[in-house]
Amino acid sequence: MASEALTGGFANAPHAAAIAFRGAMRAMAMPGVIEHIEGAAGPAPLSPAASALLLTLCDPETPIYLAGIHDTAAVRDWITFHTGAPLTDRARAMFALGTWDALAPHDAYAIGTSEYPDRAATLIVEMPALTAEGARLTGPGIEKEAALNLPDIPFCQANAALYPLGVDLFLTHGNAVAALPRSTKVR
Amino acid sequence: MNSYNFAYLDEQTKRMIRRAILKGLAVPGYQVPFASREMPMPYGWGTGGVQVSAAIMTPADRFKVIDQGSDDTTNAVSIRRFFERTAGVEVTETTTEATVIQTRHRIPEMPLTSGQILVYQVPIPEPLRFLEPSEVETRKMHSLEEYGLMHVKLYEDISQHGAIATAYAYPVKVEGRYVMDPSPIPKFDNPKLESPAIQLFGAGREQRIYALPPHTRVVSLDFEDFPFEANKADAACELCAADTSYLDEVIMDDAGHRMFVCSDTDFCASRRAAGHAGIQEAAI
């Protein structure tokens, strides 16, 4: 295991994870709102925001799928050392991490069952940018309307049509994170 | 170093609860199962709410606890002290100053604002439980949106009492999909469930977490001929003269004299501090 795997964790894990989770929770509760979460730095190409999400939410109970350029020995070692999460394939993943294109096929992830819609995957999508413009969002967490540069509007519309099933997205870029839960309607 | 984990719970437990909260927010009104932990307080003391508060608390929070509207019951005081001690957070009794409010059976009178988080202690999270004791069956009913029996029960209430008699834990429908138990708040509080705040519900014994993101549509179940009514005692608070707040009738003395006062003690105190006086105050 390279020494890179041992660094980049939270300095004070309980405090840092609590603060990062608050940002992640606000993002999921208010789709389109861009939060900034800090304190974690996994090996490239992991963004600080995606690093912090992994440290905050993942552990031996949460199989992770790494897609494309995120599936490197350095990233795998870092995740194993800091979270203990097992790596898996798309269908079994509770969390998946990668760029949007690398995560394809996007319908390969768990969408929950009608009795347990919570048993659905969360996709952490590394974005080239994150801005409050583009697709128009409405639904729970949004007073009137929000805007966000989604990676794939047709997919997000189809995902919302599965409600209450569907995957939930975190979108990350640098320290920034936004979310698109399945409950959000997209135009 | 203190001898506690930050906010008492270990990190793995908090992660598990945090994941459940995120799924709850993604599917508003749906009850997410979680593995409830033993807490250093009895179940009746809101261990579900305490676990949710522990999972979301940050060192910078200002924490308020209300028990049926009051900040100073034994239950409220001990939960407040618990987080003061284990998370080092500031505490407050002022609704507008609080970032996280844990509540048993009330929503504060003061409108909540964006950025605030309201955590409910929930005894029985399943709104269909009184119709159907089996968890397997109620889960199926939610999955199929089989809420007809619920409506029949409410309608029976009306035919027997001339109005819907359910005064607490009055069921709501969330975003047109899930029927949800808002915890035993008075139905007077139901309209406040549509809020700019994030609302999280924790049931410890029943091991369920559910959530309402800000501005989620929450509709109290009713009928065209018997619309929902958020009623309260037809009186004004005898301490602060408020006539729009939810009132408790309290016994004053051994002779059995009673008076109406705001159930929300912070709301009442801040009105009195601002110079409002009810008939009792005026008499003094």
Ligand SMILES: [Zn+2]
């Ligand atoms: Zn009053």
